Structures are given as C-alpha cells and as structure tokens.
Amino acid sequence: MTTTSEQTTPSRRRRRAEPPRRGRARGGRAAQRRNRGPLRTALLVALALAVLGTAGLGWIYLKLNGDIATFDGDGLSRNRPDAGSSKGENVLVIGSDARTGGNSALGGGSKDDVGRSDTAFLLHIYADRKHAIAVSVPRDTLVTIPPCKLPDGTWTPTQPNTMFNAAFSVGQTAKGNPACTQNTVEELTGLRVDHTVVVDFKGFAALTDVVGGVEVCVPGDIYQGDLNPNRTTKGELIFKEGEQNVSGQKALDYVRLRHGIGDGSDIGRIKRQQAFVSSLLKKIKSDGLTPTKLLPLATAATESMTVDPGLGTADKLISFAMSLKDIDLHNTKFVTIPWRYEGSRVAVVEPDASDLWATLKADRTIDGKDASGKKSKDSAPAASAAASPTPAGNDSGNVSGDGAAVAVYNGTTTGGLASEAAAALTEHGFTVTGTANASSQQHATTVIQYGPGLRSRAETVAELFPGARLEAIDGSVVNVVVGASYTGAGASAAGASAPASPGAVPGSVADGARSADDDLCSDLSYGSGG
Structure with missing residues (x-):
C-alpha cells in the first residue's frame, strides 16, 4: 500500500519542473506584493486615522450631549403667541445667580439660595441672518407673570404688577423656572420665544476663560467696597480705571458691579453688560466662528447651561451657533426695553414698548430697514405687520x-x-x-x-x-x-x-442703542460718572 507522502511526491516534482506560465516568474509576483505594500499600508493608516478621528469627534459630541441640561417644556404656557410667518428667531438669554452647584464660590451668598434671574435679554435674530438685536429687560421691571407650572404639577394664578425676576423664582427650585420666565416674556412682548438659554456663574466664567479673556473699559477706579456695599471699609483696589482684559471671577465681578459707577442702578449695570457681550462677540468673531473654535466654547458653556428641549443636543446647539456666523458686528444692536422709574421699580413705557415689539415682529431693523430676507415685492405685507403688535388678521x-x-x-x-x-x-x-x-x-x-x-x-x-x-x-x-x-x-x-408704514424702533429706544463694534469706553452707565 502506497503512503500518502509517496503519492504526492511525484506531483510536487512535476510542479517544480513546469516552466513559468507566460513568462511570469514567482519572483515577479513577490515583487508585485512588495510594490503594493506601501500603498496598502498607507490606506490602512488613513482608514485607522479616519476611524479614530470619527470616534474622537463622536466622543466630543457624546460628552457635550451628556453635559447639556434641559428644562421641562411642559411648563410653557398654554396660550402662546403664534409663530407668525417670519423666519426670524427669538432667543431668551437668562443669567442666573443661583448659588447651587458650586456657584456660591463665585457669586457669594448661601449655597442653598434658589435661582433668580440676575439679567435677561431677548435676542431677535432677523430672518435675513445678517442682523440681530438684543433687548434687555431690567430685573426690577413691573410686569404681569402669567400662570406658571409648579414642581407639583399645579399652575399658579396670574400675578400682575410683579417684578420681572420673580418669574424665575416661581416654585422656589434650586435651578429656577426658565419656562415661567419665557412665559412672562411672551406675555410682555406678544412674540413667540423660539429658544431659551440659561447660563449660571460657572458657565459665564468658563466662557471668558476659554476665549482668553474679554476687553472691557472701567469708567473709574473700583474698590472692594463697591463690589460689596456691606463692607465697612473701602477695601483694596480691584479695578483700575480704563481698558483691561478680564476673565473668570474678574469678568463676573465686572458684569455684576453696580455701585461706584454712575447712579449705582441695575439699569446702569445693563449698559456695561451690553458692552461686555459686545466685546465677547468681537473676540469670538476675531478668532473665527468655526466648528473647531466652537467646540471648546460649547464644552465650557454646556457644563453650566440649561436650554429648552429644542436646543437639547450638541448638533442642534452648534448648528444654531453656526447659523449666526454671517451677522456683522455693526448690525448687532443692544437696546433696553422702554422704561421709566416707578418709585424704586421700573415701569414699561407705552406705546413705545408695543411699537418696539411690532417692529421686531415685522423684521424691521433699528433704523426701519426690511430684514425679513424676502424680495422687495414682499415688503408690503411686512409693512402691515408692523402696524400693530397684536396679530393683524383681516381688515x-x-x-x-x-x-x-x-x-x-x-x-x-x-x-x-x-x-x-x-x-x-x-x-x-x-x-x-x-x-x-x-x-x-x-x-x-x-x-x-x-x-x-x-x-x-x-x-x-x-x-x-x-x-x-x-x-x-x-x-x-x-x-x-x-x-x-x-x-x-x-x-x-x-x-x-x-402707523401709515413701518418705521424704525421708537426714538426712546434707538437713542440708547449700542452696536457690537462701538467704542469700548462709550455709554457705560446712567447718572453721574456714566
């Protein structure tokens, strides 16, 4: 019986004895494999980098998504204004002075304090995506707070003639009540708020650190006693008069500062806050509004930020930020709601306020230009919309x-x-x-x-x-x-x-307007020394 090895030996010999087919030697195939080696390696490396890059970007997005906190959309009003035909957007930005979550280390006070809205403005982004206007609402403004949802699911009664910042405290929760503030702004303006963003002390300080500080101008020397009027002594100098770069705690102290400048009012502080946001936007613009630049900003912001459900994911948040990249600094305006003092509080001045909301609803800029993004033949409908702050409807x-x-x-x-x-x-x-x-x-x-x-x-x-x-x-x-x-x-x-035709915003508003590219040291307060 022949073994397996004996059966295979002749065939192996025959294969070795056969001449190469079509002149292709085994050495040629080996050389071909050697030639393909570098290309194949390069492709494998490129593929690996692509996978790693995608995984890294995915990790960043997952981290951002994990950091984004949203508030309960069920707390929004049951009687909201109609969205209207404009493709512009209204974004409510709230600065919270809640001391929870480590914020007391920056803002002082008890770590158990409930959230209050220290500052707020309504940002109207015009439909042409080339203009924007931020309308500040003083925290002491007397408004009507409509029904708002409490933590137990019940709704409060309407609260007329109440301070604006009280809306954020409805329910007395640690993180405040952004939905109630949004309801109040919609009630006040008749405009539908598309998004709401709440930034606390930590988030604000982190933003200023990430951009490398913000240039500000201080109207006069500021001492510890100005920052904390409860001090019995003047204290040390903390801000020297003139231009300077601030970040972190210093930036927070600057925007919260009231005393020692102008009339020491919250209205005067709003002027400096508007100047600060202008300078921050200028810094971000100069660095370049790209996804690469936005990611560090987004990371810093989302860790201490609460948004409405419509901005509750990283892609939505960054996509929204990128949609603002074509808005020019000069076309970014800051104004304050028409106001007057009523004792120690602030009253809304009518009909100027209603005229302002009507102008924004019609996508008219501060000087009356059409920023609806529509062709000129569509200007007439926009004109009729500006005639009334309430829905125009039929004749x-x-x-x-x-x-x-x-x-x-x-x-x-x-x-x-x-x-x-x-x-x-x-x-x-x-x-x-x-x-x-x-x-x-x-x-x-x-x-x-x-x-x-x-x-x-x-x-x-x-x-x-x-x-x-x-x-x-x-x-x-x-x-x-x-x-x-x-x-x-x-x-x-x-x-x-x-009105016969849509015009600019009321003179009482326009006269105090600030552009994001205005001189850093101009118009920083009210009263003496402003």
Missing part, C-alpha cells in the same frame, strides 16, 4: 365678534372713550357686557385683558384697536381698557390710528 371691517362677551373700561381721563369703543365693538358683532372707568386712568395705550383659554378672542378684539397690547388675567373674561392712544370708534374702525 377691521371684516372683524366679526360672533356675540362674544367683552367689557370696556376707560383707562384715561377723557370722557366718553369707553362708550365709543363699546359702539365699535357692538358694530362688529361683539356683546358688550358693560362700560366703566378703569381703576387706573393713566393708560397710554389700550390693553386687551383676557382669561385662560381666551387669547384667541382677545386677538380678534385687538384687531379693532391698533397698537393695543394683550395682557393675561384671572377669570373667564375679555376686557378692553381704553388708553390715550385710542382716537375714537370711527377712526379706530378705519385703522386711522395705526
């Missing part, structure tokens, strides 16, 4: 009340206005349940008050009163409080009291 001649009940009050010292307004309402099919004088007769503009679930009816009523603003109240009622801007039933029904 007033087509308004139908369908028997809806409305009460009318005279908010002025001019006799007969309530009766004239009642006649206009009756003519358009509303049922007027009564007329009387309002508790206050100092109303500059007409106010349409409405109870829960009645905003739509109030908006219909508002079509007969151009320039009116909406106000949520308790009770199942709709009230018209006629203001001094009302010119009578005939003129109102014809729309005569509405």
Whole structure:
C-alpha cells in the first residue's frame, strides 16, 4: 500500500519542473506584493486615522450631549403667541445667580439660595441672518407673570404688577423656572420665544476663560467696597480705571458691579453688560466662528447651561451657533426695553414698548430697514405687520365678534372713550357686557385683558384697536381698557390710528442703542460718572 507522502511526491516534482506560465516568474509576483505594500499600508493608516478621528469627534459630541441640561417644556404656557410667518428667531438669554452647584464660590451668598434671574435679554435674530438685536429687560421691571407650572404639577394664578425676576423664582427650585420666565416674556412682548438659554456663574466664567479673556473699559477706579456695599471699609483696589482684559471671577465681578459707577442702578449695570457681550462677540468673531473654535466654547458653556428641549443636543446647539456666523458686528444692536422709574421699580413705557415689539415682529431693523430676507415685492405685507403688535388678521371691517362677551373700561381721563369703543365693538358683532372707568386712568395705550383659554378672542378684539397690547388675567373674561392712544370708534374702525408704514424702533429706544463694534469706553452707565 502506497503512503500518502509517496503519492504526492511525484506531483510536487512535476510542479517544480513546469516552466513559468507566460513568462511570469514567482519572483515577479513577490515583487508585485512588495510594490503594493506601501500603498496598502498607507490606506490602512488613513482608514485607522479616519476611524479614530470619527470616534474622537463622536466622543466630543457624546460628552457635550451628556453635559447639556434641559428644562421641562411642559411648563410653557398654554396660550402662546403664534409663530407668525417670519423666519426670524427669538432667543431668551437668562443669567442666573443661583448659588447651587458650586456657584456660591463665585457669586457669594448661601449655597442653598434658589435661582433668580440676575439679567435677561431677548435676542431677535432677523430672518435675513445678517442682523440681530438684543433687548434687555431690567430685573426690577413691573410686569404681569402669567400662570406658571409648579414642581407639583399645579399652575399658579396670574400675578400682575410683579417684578420681572420673580418669574424665575416661581416654585422656589434650586435651578429656577426658565419656562415661567419665557412665559412672562411672551406675555410682555406678544412674540413667540423660539429658544431659551440659561447660563449660571460657572458657565459665564468658563466662557471668558476659554476665549482668553474679554476687553472691557472701567469708567473709574473700583474698590472692594463697591463690589460689596456691606463692607465697612473701602477695601483694596480691584479695578483700575480704563481698558483691561478680564476673565473668570474678574469678568463676573465686572458684569455684576453696580455701585461706584454712575447712579449705582441695575439699569446702569445693563449698559456695561451690553458692552461686555459686545466685546465677547468681537473676540469670538476675531478668532473665527468655526466648528473647531466652537467646540471648546460649547464644552465650557454646556457644563453650566440649561436650554429648552429644542436646543437639547450638541448638533442642534452648534448648528444654531453656526447659523449666526454671517451677522456683522455693526448690525448687532443692544437696546433696553422702554422704561421709566416707578418709585424704586421700573415701569414699561407705552406705546413705545408695543411699537418696539411690532417692529421686531415685522423684521424691521433699528433704523426701519426690511430684514425679513424676502424680495422687495414682499415688503408690503411686512409693512402691515408692523402696524400693530397684536396679530393683524383681516381688515377691521371684516372683524366679526360672533356675540362674544367683552367689557370696556376707560383707562384715561377723557370722557366718553369707553362708550365709543363699546359702539365699535357692538358694530362688529361683539356683546358688550358693560362700560366703566378703569381703576387706573393713566393708560397710554389700550390693553386687551383676557382669561385662560381666551387669547384667541382677545386677538380678534385687538384687531379693532391698533397698537393695543394683550395682557393675561384671572377669570373667564375679555376686557378692553381704553388708553390715550385710542382716537375714537370711527377712526379706530378705519385703522386711522395705526402707523401709515413701518418705521424704525421708537426714538426712546434707538437713542440708547449700542452696536457690537462701538467704542469700548462709550455709554457705560446712567447718572453721574456714566
């Protein structure tokens, strides 16, 4: 019997004895493999780098996603303003002075303090993505806080004539109530807030560190006693007059500083906060607004930031930031809501405030230019939208009340206005349940008050009163409080009291405006030394 090895030996010999096919020697194939070696290695290395790079980027995004905190969207109002046809966006930015989560080390005070809104502004990003305007709302502004959700799931009653920053404290939770502040801003402005961002002390300090500090200007020498008025001595010099670079704790001290500059008010501090944000934007712009530059910023910000669910992922947050890259510094404006002192508090001045909101809703810039991004032939609809801060709807001649009940009050010292307004309402099919004088007769503009679930009816009523603003109240009622801007039933029904065309924001607002490229040391406070 022949073994396996004996059977295979001849065949092996034959294979070795066969001449090479078509002249290709084994050495040629080996050489070919050697030639392919460097190319194959390069491809493998490139593939490995691509995988590692993707994994690294994925890790960064996972980390950012893990750091982003969102607030409960269920706490947003049940009667929100319509989004409208504009493709512009409104972003509410809240600076929280909560001392929890390590913030007390930066801001002082008890580590158990509940969250309060130390500063807030509404950023309107125009539809053309080339203009933006930030409207600061002083924390002491007297506003109506609409119903807000409490931690136990119940809703608060409407709180009229209440300080603005109290909205953030509704529910007395450590991280505050951003949804309630958003509800209050929507109630105040009649504008739909698309996104809300809350930044605490740590987040703010981290941002300034990442960009390498921010250039600021100090109007005068500042001492420890100015930063902490409870000190019994002047203390050491902490800010020398003039331009300087600040970051971290120093930056936080600068934007929170009130005393020792101007009239020592929160209004004056807003001026410096606007200048600071301008300088921060200038620094970010000069470094380049790219994903590579944004990632360190995003990392620093997200660790101490709370956002609405619509910005709750890293890709959404960075995508939103990148959408702002074409906004020029000169076209980025900072203003303060029209205001006046009312004792130790701040009152909103009407009709200037309503005119401001109407201008933003129509995507008109501070000087009245159309920034809607539409072609010129579409400018006319934008013009009519600016005529009223409330929804324009149909022409007033087509308004139908369908028997809806409305009460009318005279908010002025001019006799007969309530009766004239009642006649206009009756003519358009509303049922007027009564007329009387309002508790206050100092109303500059007409106010349409409405109870829960009645905003739509109030908006219909508002079509007969151009320039009116909406106000949520308790009770199942709709009230018209006629203001001094009302010119009578005939003129109102014809729309005569509405502006003939959209214009710039009111002079009281525009005169105090700041551009992001303005001189660093200009207009930093109110009162002496400002």
